[in-house]
Every structure is written in C-alpha cells, then in structure tokens.
Amino acid sequence: MRGNDELAQYLMMRALALAKEERGLPGLGAELTGSYRHLVETAAVWKKLAQAGNPLLREYRSILEEIIGKRTEVRDPDAEHRKVQATVHRALEFFKRGQKSLVFCVYTKTAEAIRDQLQMAIDRHLGEIRDDVFGDATAFDNFRKRFFNRREALFSLIQDHPLLSELRGGRVGVRPQVALTADHLRQIAALMVAQAEYAESDKPDRRLLIAATEHVAVKSWRADPEGVKWLGEVLRNCPELEDRVADPRWLEAREPLSRSERAGRAKRSSDPEAREQSRDPLEAEETDVRAQTGQTKGAVKDAVDSWVGRLREDAIGEIVAPYFRQGLIAASGGRQPLLAKHHQGSLAEFNLETRAVAGQVFRRILMAEEFLLRYLADVEKEQTERWADYLSERYIKPLDGHLESLRDRVHAYLETLVRAKENHALLSGYHAGAENRNVVQLVKGETQNRDRYFLGFNTPYRPEILVSTSVGQEGIDLHRECRHVIHHDLCWNPATIEQRTGRVDRIGSKVERERMGVSDGGGPTLEIAVPYLAATYDERMFEELYRRAQLFEVTLGGDMRVEGRIDPDHVISEHRRREKLGIGTDDEDIGVETEETGVVDLPTDMIERLRVDLSVWKSPGA
Numbered sequence: 001m002r003g004n005d006e007l008a009q010y011l012m013m014r015a016l017a018l019a020k021e022e023r024g025l026p027g028l029g030a031e032l033t034g035s036y037r038h039l040v041e042t043a044a045v046w047k048k049l050a051q052a053g054n055p056l057l058r059e060y061r062s063i064l065e066e067i068i069g070k071r072t073e074v075r076d077p078d079a080e081h082r083k084v085q086a087t088v089h090r091a092l093e094f095f096k097r098g099q100k101s102l103v104f105c106v107y108t109k110t111a112e113a114i115r116d117q118l119q120m121a122i123d124r125h126l127g128e129i130r131d132d133v134f135g136d137a138t139a140f141d142n143f144r145k146r147f148f149n150r151r152e153a154l155f156s157l158i159q160d161h162p163l164l165s166e167l168r169g170g171r172v173g174v175r176p177q178v179a180l181t182a183d184h185l186r187q188i189a190a191l192m193v194a195q196a197e198y199a200e201s202d203k204p205d206r207r208l209l210i211a212a213t214e215h216v217a218v219k220s221w222r223a224d225p226e227g228v229k230w231l232g233e234v235l236r237n238c239p240e241l242e243d244r245v246a247d248p249r250w251l252e253a254r255e256p257l258s259r260s261e262r263a264g265r266a267k268r269s270s271d272p273e274a275r276e277q278s279r280d281p282l283e284a285e286e287t288d289v290r291a292q293t294g295q296t297k298g299a300v301k302d303a304v305d306s307w308v309g310r311l312r313e314d315a316i317g318e319i320v321a322p323y324f325r326q327g328l329i330a331a332s333g334g335r336q337p338l339l340a341k342h343h344q345g346s347l348a349e350f351n352l353e354t355r356a357v358a359g360q361v362f363r364r365i366l367m368a369e370e371f372l373l374r375y376l377a378d379v380e381k382e383q384t385e386r387w388a389d390y391l392s393e394r395y396i397k398p399l400d401g402h403l404e405s406l407r408d409r410v411h412a413y414l415e416t417l418v419r420a421k422e423n424h425a426l427l428s429g430y431h432a433g434a435e436n437r438n439v440v441q442l443v444k445g446e447t448q449n450r451d452r453y454f455l456g457f458n459t460p461y462r463p464e465i466l467v468s469t470s471v472g473q474e475g476i477d478l479h480r481e482c483r484h485v486i487h488h489d490l491c492w493n494p495a496t497i498e499q500r501t502g503r504v505d506r507i508g509s510k511v512e513r514e515r516m517g518v519s520d521g522g523g524p525t526l527e528i529a530v531p532y533l534a535a536t537y538d539e540r541m542f543e544e545l546y547r548r549a550q551l552f553e554v555t556l557g558g559d560m561r562v563e564g565r566i567d568p569d570h571v572i573s574e575h576r577r578r579e580k581l582g583i584g585t586d587d588e589d590i591g592v593e594t595e596e597t598g599v600v601d602l603p604t605d606m607i608e609r610l611r612v613d614l615s616v617w618k619s620p621g622a
Contacts, residue, residue, distance in 0.1 A: 008067050011060045012537065015060045015061075016537060033532070034083070034105065034489045036078050037110065037113040038109040084110075088118050095122060095439075096125065098402065099482075100466075102465075102468065103465065103467045104469075104500045110489060111444060115440055126369060130369075133373075144281075144367065144372060147284070148367055149285070154388045156319045158339070158362070159363075160347065161339070162234060162241060162257065162347070162355070172340045180217060180220065185311060188320065191212040191251065192204070192209065195251060198303055199307040215245055234348065237348065237350055256353075271435050271452075273441065278438055282363060285363070312328065313330050315331050318335060350421065353431070360434055361413070376394070404513065404514060412513065429452055429455045432452035433453070436462045440464070441453045441467070442467045443467070443471060445471055454466075454472065454476050458477065466478065479511075480509070482504050485504055485529070487531075492544065492545060494545055494549035497530065497549070504526065511523075530545075
C-alpha cells in the first residue's frame with residue numbers, strides 16, 4: 001500500500017495502541033481492514049472515537065474521515081480500498097475464465113461493498129468486450145435478439161423435443177415403426193399454410209414448424225398401437241403433455257416448453273433482488289423479426305405443395321427430419337437438437353413442470369450476456385447460417401482452463417434435478433432459482449428466499465459470484481459448480497474458516513467431478529484465498545489464525561510446518577496441502593482476540609508426544 005491507504009492503516013494501528021486505555025475500543029484494529037463502508041457506516045468504534053478521552057484519538061478520526069471521504073452516487077471510497085480491490089480482482093479473474101466463486105464476509109456492509117465493486121468491475125469487463133466486438137450495447141442487444149429469434153436456424157437447436165429419443169448409433173429420432181410418412185408431411189404443410197406461414201418466406205417460423213410436426217405426430221400415434229407404446233415411453237413422467245400437444249392451441253406457443261408464463265397464466269414470482277437493469281435472457285425469443293415472404297401466395301394446394309417441396313429438399317427440413325422415415329427428408333443428416341442429443345435420458349425423468357424449467361435454464365444459460373461474450377464473441381455476425389454450427393461445436397468443447405464443457409455442466413445440473421425430484425421443497429427452490437437475474441448476488445440475513453440463490457449457484461446459471469455473510473457458512477451445499485472460495489474478512493477461530501470452506505468441499509463437488517476425468521490423479525484443486533493487508537493489524541490477525549490452525553492440525557496427527565513468523569511465499573502454496581481439516585463450528589463472528597496467545601514453536605519430541613494416532617488399530621501380529 002502507498003499514499004492515503006498506507007496512512008489510514010498506520011493511523012488505525014496508532015489508534016489501536018492508544019485505545020487500550022479507552023473503554024469500548026478493544027476491537028478497533030479489526031474494523032478498518034474489511035472495508036471503509038463498514039468502518040464509517042456501522043462500526044461502533046468509529047462513533048466512539050469521536051468521544052474518546054484522548055485528544056489524539058479524536059484527531060486521528062478527523063484525519064481518517066478526510067482520507068476516506070463520503071460515499072455518494074458517483075464515488076465509493078472502497079474503490080480505493082486495497083483489500084476490497086484484491087478480492088474483487090481475484091473473483092473477476094475467475095469470472096473471466098467462466099468459473100464461479102464464493103466470497104465470505106463477516107460484516108454486512110463489507111459484503112455490500114464487495115458486491116457493488118464486483119458488479120461494477122464485471123459491467124466494465126463485459127462492456128469492453130461488447131463495445132470491441134459489436135460497437136455498443138444496442139448493437140449487441142439486436143444481435144442477441146436475432147441470434148435466438150424463432151425465425152433463425154439456431155432456435156430449433158436449443159429447444160426441448162420431448163417426442164424424440166436416442167436411437168442406435170447415437171442418432172436422435174423415433175423408431176422406424178412410428179416414423180412419419182409423406183402423408184404426414186402434407187398435414188404439417190397444411191397447418192403451416194393455415195397459420196399464414198408460407199414456404200416462400202426467407203425465415204419461416206421454426207417454433208410453429210416444430211409444434212405442427214409434434215401435433216401431427218401425436219394425433220397419428222394415438223391411433224396406432226406402436227405409436228401409443230412410443231408415447232408411453234417418451235412421455236412416461238409427463239403424460240399430460242400428450243393432450244397438450246394434440247390440442248390445436250399447441251401451435252400457438254408450444255407452452256410450456258418453448259415459453260412458459262404466457263397467455264394469461266399465472267407468472268412465477270420474479271427475482272426480488274434483481275438489479276433494475278437485469279432482464280430475463282428469454283425475452284430474446286419473443287422478438288418476431290418477420291422476413292419478406294417473396295411472391296404473392298397462390299392457391300392453398302400450391303402453397304402446401306411448396307411447403308412439402310421445401311421441407312424435403314431445403315436445409316430447414318433438418319428440423320422435422322428426426323420424425324420421418326429415412327430418405328424422405330434430404331437434410332436428415334443435419335444438426336441434432338442439443339437437449340435431445342446430449343440430455344434426453346435425464347429430461348425423460350422429469351414431470352412437465354420440471355422439464356419446462358430445465359429447458360428454460362438451458363436456454364437462459366445460452367442467451368445470457370456473459371455466456372455469449374465468452375463463447376461466441378468471434379462469431380461472424382452476418383453469417384447467420386453458421387450460428388448453429390458454432391454453438392454445436394462449442395457446447396461440447398471446454399473453455400480454456402476448464403476440464404468440463406458446458407454440456408458436462410448442464411448434465412450435472414440435470415442429474416441434480418433428477419435426484420431432487422422426490423423433494424418438492426427442494427425442487428421448488430430450483431424452479432425459483434431458474435428466474436435469478438443477478439450475476440453477482442449478495443446473501444445476508446435480510447435476504448428473502450435466499451435458498452433460490454444458493455440453489456441457483458449450484459447450477460451453470462446465475463449467480464456466478466455469491467457474496468455471503470455468516471448465513472451461508474453452515475448447512476448449505478454450494479459445491480456443484482464452484483471450487484474457488486475467498487475468505488475476505490478474517491476471524492480469530494480457524495474452525496470458522498473451515499466451516500465456510502466446507503460449503504464447497506463436499507462429495508459430488510465440481511472438484512471431484514473434474515479430478516475423476518484426469519487419469520494421472522492430478523487435476524484441479526479446491527482454491528482457498530485468505531487475503532490480508534501486509535504490515536497491518538490484518539497481518540497479525542492472519543498470522544494468529546494460521547498458527548491456531550496449525551496447532552489443531554498437529555494435534556490431529558498432521559505435520560508442524562511453521563517456523564517462527566509466517567513466510568508469505570509459503571502461504572501462497574499452502575492451500576494445496578490444507579484442503580481438509582474436518583473441523584466445524586457454529587460461530588458467526590470473528591471470535592475473540594486474546595492478548596497473548598502463548599503459541600510458540602514446539603520442540604520436535606513434544607510434537608511427537610502430542611500427536612494423536614487416528615489410524616485403524618491393528619494387532620501387533622497383523
């Protein structure tokens with residue numbers, strides 16, 4: 001630290017030395033290092049400094065007040081707080097790599113400051129990429145609406161196709177016994193014409209085409225024993241969908257699969273914590289950019305013939321090809337819908353509500369600004385016919401620095417929903433989490449329905465960064481998508497740190513999944529950061545915390561690795577060797593400082609006598 005930051009810490013340490021003679025000021029040293037916002041707006045010692053009997057303490061407070069300044073709409077003092085910015089920088093680097101992170105704070109105001117600074121940093125980062133690639137926010141928004149518009153090639157690729165299943169050879173489709181014929185193709189074409197959608201259109205409505213195909217298929221299968229059997233298999237957990245698809249109203253919106261909460265139905269409660277500028281990515285689906293349709297339409301029969309010809313010969317036929325007999329549709333070897341190809345087995349386990357929510361989360365992930373700018377910023381924006389190819393390729397390819405692709409992450413999320421399907425309360429929480437809006441989410445004591453944010457953090461969707469006070473340090477699973485933990489506020493009890501870390505250090509964690517895919521036993525580790533301000537009271541707190549943790553570990557049979565003062569270079573690599581201590585606590589504060597801890601380096605022979613052998617006992621002859 002340099003300049004005012006260094007001076008502020010120096011003054012606080014001087015005040016700490018003087019405060020020992022004052023009543024009510026013993027915790028002064030810990031109040032500054034977390035954030036300026038906590039110190040000035042909530043810390044009791046800040047108010048007591050102004051009433052201190054020692055005039056130097058009052059003078060120090062006046063100087064600090066001038067150095068820190070007031071928080072306004074255009075200025076936040078914590079933008080210059082070195083520890084806050086170190087935490088923000090670390091979490092931002094994880095975000096840039098597409099990795100989630102969990103930040104723990106003791107004080108609510110500090111957590112709020114970190115949330116605000118993180119959101120500003122992420123907005124700047126995404127804005128720089130957006131402006132560099134697209135020119136401005138409006139151009140990007142228009143691109144996203146076109147990208148996912150139901151008249152673009154990509155639309156059918158990211159929709160749920162519940163009537164399809166995986167066949168031999170890895171292809172997605174229907175069995176030959178129930179495959180549709182040329183007569184069914186004419187019925188589909190007739191439905192398109194009846195909805196005033198014509199084959200001459202440059203960009204026909206793909207949602208309507210999918211719905212018409214499903215409608216014709218279900219009506220046909222209901223009259224055939226093999227078809228009835230097929231419907232029983234693919235819709236075994238959502239049989240009510242059969243009646244919906246057979247209803248002519250299915251053609252309007254494929255509700256609830258393509259889009260739910262429409263047509264006067266009750267809406268799910270929106271995110272109460274959503275930022276004003278946060279929007280639902282699914283809104284991009286509703287933009288209907290109708291293309292010019294070409295020549296004037298002729299007779300109905302001619303219009304139907306035109307549709308039959310186009311579906312049989314044109315690339316758009318790949319949308320309906322999986323439903324038809326081999327050879328009837330020329331584009332039958334085209335792209336396969338992603339959910340049906342990679343996740344149909346999991347989706348088939350859900351009831352209709354959960355299946356609809358899972359499909360929405362899948363599409364929200366792909367439509368979110370942070371995803372598009374990570375994965376697809378280099379797409380040739382004018383070559384719309386290539387967009388679906390880009391997404392198909394990158395969906396199964398891990399980002400740089402990742403061992404899991406987005407397909408792997410979505411599959412893990414769907415497996416979680418399968419395991420939760422008998423727990424209605426848990427499943428309801430995942431449904432609410434599907435509506436989360438914020439990339440950075442703060443969870444504190446006053447947060448309403450905070451389970452939705454915890455559960456959303458366990459999915460590939462939002463939030464990407466979770467900032468939590470002590471309400472999230474025990475009894476919560478946050479391990480499915482995160483392997484980075486930052487303990488921003490220090491505490492005197494190492495068990496509190498381990499209790500927090502235990503939120504992501506669990507069976508079935510992201511770390512465990514990724515390490516299972518590495519043959520040599522290596523792979524990523526759980527990364528734990530405990531930042532502190534060197535040469536300040538913060539460092540003393542860190543050193544004492546670390547020594548206590550080491551003493552506990554030695555007592556349980558570990559190695560004594562501390563000699564004298566903490567070596568900063570050693571601390572950097574220490575997280576690789578200290579992933580698990582197996583301690584827990586109910587503490588929700590920084591604990592209590594002792595004047596002198598009495599912790600010193602122990603002689604080697606004493607360490608050996610203190611060490612506890614926790615191995616399974618064996619008889620001497622074994």
